Amino acid sequence: MVTLPENFENYEEARREGFLKVKALKEKGVPVVGIFCTYTPIELIHAAGAVAVSLCGTSDEPIHYAERHLPKNLCPLIKSSYGFAISEQCPYFYFADLLVGETTCDGKKKMYELLNEIKPIHVMHLPQGQDMDHAFVYWREELLRLKEVLEKTFNVEITEDILREEIKERNRERKILMDFYELGKLNPSPISGCEINETIEALGFQFDRKSQCDFISKRTKELKEKYEKELKSTKSNRPRILITGCPVNGVRNKVLKTIEESGADIVAFENCSGVREKMTLVDETIDPIDALTEKYLNVSCSVMTPNPRRFEALDEMIDEYQIDGVIEVVLQACHTFNVEAYNVKKFVTEKKHKPYLYIETDYSELDMGQMNTRINALLEML
């Protein structure tokens, strides 16, 4: 069982509590901005006095609503997000004053056009590559455009000083979260991958950033102490797994639990449910807009072409987390991660000499049996 702050018994409880919290914030006049992606420069949203809430759908439930408007063979994350919006089942969507999206994958950017018919959405245009001077200039302009939209929508001024403060605060949060994720570097790990994933997702519904940080710091300290006292001198023969690819919150039970119940430990997440965005801090010493531009342009998602930073991260993480095997999770119809998987497999097996398993799945339970068989076959090799 995952341990969450006092009044939360589990993830569902945390989500329900979150509804009341966001309602209370609205009643106090705090603006709410719905977001969908790791490329969103959250610091600008916080500097506008708003809270940012992730609207990425992680449930199969609303997908049949989405399929009234969207093709069946589309990524489940996109369908779930849209399904929640049109079925009015998501209080977070309901309370959002503004949505912010980015032109990442084709499915998401076209879905934003449909969402715009229900709720105002500002779409940031993301360059397709990172290492060109004009990509920096272009993305910087997009950050300034978002800043203007936030100022106008919420009738505030985002000053340089406020932005610098938010950058510092968000960096502090990133360090605390990285410390938590890096518990997986301990061998044996004092925490399961499912608990890491569930804790981070549930805390996202808290909105009180200070208590989120306090909770994570306390939990990290407890687990480090547990490692020192009970685990340090023990040896585990459970293989250590790194998860890479698409976000995995929507397949926690189907994929992550199956891996751990089959006898392996998930110790690292190279994806947007894990450390992808958190590994690099925002430079606090330069112009804040330049610093945010640089930081977010360098997020290593497969929508970038080429995408060398993802391979640098994999290289580093496979060594630092002492990985025995890599499992790539690709959500159905996610073309960019799907195509990039060819090079990821080559990199993992030929350069790092580690076993690799590719799993393509959706949010349904239809392929549970097949998933079990494939995961067990990989674990037998380790």
Ligand code: BJ8
């Ligand atoms: S930065 S991973 S959060 S885009 S899985 S919707 S890419 S078809 S979620 Fe993502 Fe931002 Fe990238 Fe991260 Fe499209 Fe693929 Fe679906 Fe995806």
